Amino acid sequence: MSFTLAIVGRPNVGKSTLFNRLVGKKLALVDDQPGVTRDLREGEARLGDLRFTVIDTAGLEEVTDDSLQGRMRRLTERAVDMADICLFMIDARAGVTPSDLVFAEILRKKSAHVILAGNKGEGAAADAGMLEAYSLGLGEPIRLSAEHGEGLNDLYSQLMPLEEQFEAQARQDAPEVDVDVDEDDDAEDAVPVPTREKPLQIAVVGRPNAGKSTLINQILGEEKMLTGPEAGITRDAISSRTEWNDTPMRIFDTAGMRKKAKVQEKLEKLSVSDGLRAVKFAEVVVVLLDAAIPFEQQDLRIADLAEREGRAVVVAVNKWDIEGDKQEKLRDLKESFARLLPQLRGAPLITVSAKTGRGLDRLHDAILSAYDVWNRRVTTAQLNRWLTGMLEQHPPPAPQGKRIKLRYMTQAKSRPPGFVVMCSHPDKLPESYSRYLVNGLREDFDMPGTPIRLYMRGQSDKNPYKGSRKKNAGALKKHVTPRARREK
Secondary structure: OOOEEEEEEOOOOOHHHHHHHHHOOOOOOOOOOOOOOOOOEEEEEEEOOEEEEEEEOOOOOOOOOOOHHHHHHHHHHHHHHHOOEEEEEEEOOOOOOHHHHHHHHHHHHHOOOEEEEEEOOOOHHHHHHHHHHHHHOOOOOEEOEOOOOEOHHHHHHHHHHHHHHHHHHHHHHOOOOOOOOOOOOOHHHOOOOOOOOOOEEEEEEEOOOOOHHHHHHHHHOOOOOOOOOOOOOOOOOEEEEEEEOOEEEEEEEOOOOOOHHHOOOHHHHHHHHHHHHHHHHOOEEEEEEEOOOOOOHHHHHHHHHHHHOOOEEEEEEEOHHHOOOHHHHHHHHHHHHHHHOHHHOOOOEEEOOOOOOOOHHHHHHHHHHHHHHHOOOOOHHHHHHHHHHHHHHOOOOOHHHOOOOEEEEEEEEOOOOEEEEEEOOHHHOOHHHHHHHHHHHHHHOOOOOOOOEEEEEEOOOOOOOOOHHHHHHHHHHHOOOHHHHHHO
16 A cells, blocks of 8 residues: 545545445445544555555544544544545535634644545535635645545546655665675574464454443554443444554454344444444454443343354453452352353453453453364364264163164364264254253363354165165066076
């Protein structure tokens, strides 16, 4: 990526719509009501032959206090400082507002490269607003329609010379790499460090105000996610790339998930569905609980959702720094976990403080451990020896006098581990016996906490070769030649 472009402007001018068009996907939530975007969202943009990083920002508000709007504004100003180029968008139909004048002055001071664009510029209704845009003193405005894709050629024309300038600067600042290396150095002593090709995908989920964004900021080492005492601040599922303790990861911050009956607004429904999509893309799901009120009904639903989606699960209990009797509380937590979530028996339960960062190393190790278990494979020979022992210890029942025979077992997949058992009358095998086998797999092959899929497949009791000799003899008799009959 040659440069970074931040899209800034008042709420509801179409920043997220343009962001989605540049990245070619509907990543950012879009709605008619203003103020939908709150966090910074980054994406890889394509415009013609240009490749660059684009940042979608929250709408600029004329607020500088510690309110939610004030914190959103500070986050947007941070994006302006980070970006190489700022695309300042106004609503061409509404014209230039007093807020636009204030923000234009801020951008002139903060950013070296500002491009002015009048969005919603289709039709004659935008003509007056486009003329007014010259009064901002930011040069000739681009007439855009993010919704219909109009004006992108003009944006390309403005970005192209800037891209060449940044490329030239990058070549000038590049470190020297053509250096002589002494071949007599102890190269044999160097041990290659294995690197992970793709980052580990992690989704952090939980109820509103559990501390998900604060936890991710602590992992990233910067205030990238908007946080605060208000519940439900996060709306988009924002992904962030990072190296956490030398492990490449992509971490998804998701919106807090309330009970379905309480979710009435269209925007909250969009936020929750965005979070559910993040769970489906993740490899490990961290279910974050509030230590003050852990294992509420909604927490159990969220953990069960991650298990049903087949993700590796780690349960983290946040706000542990303000807990009083930690030993007794931890004992109660483990007892509740085993009783309320038997389908995740053995999954890691980690206590953390997102605010102070305590417990994050243990959380990192638990995530890697859960990921390894999620990828585990067992050989067919081991499985069948194990199955013989399980059948001897506890044979399957004989419903309606029909004995169920479990003949053969193999692992069909991993991520999560899935096993197939060939048996007679699979439809008559009770659920309790399947649970007995799944619990045995967890314990004997060290697969705690991960979802395990067990499939029963039917295999006929009949011997496929039974009666074949008689059939063959009859067939030979039928084809005896007349000459052979006379000789007989």
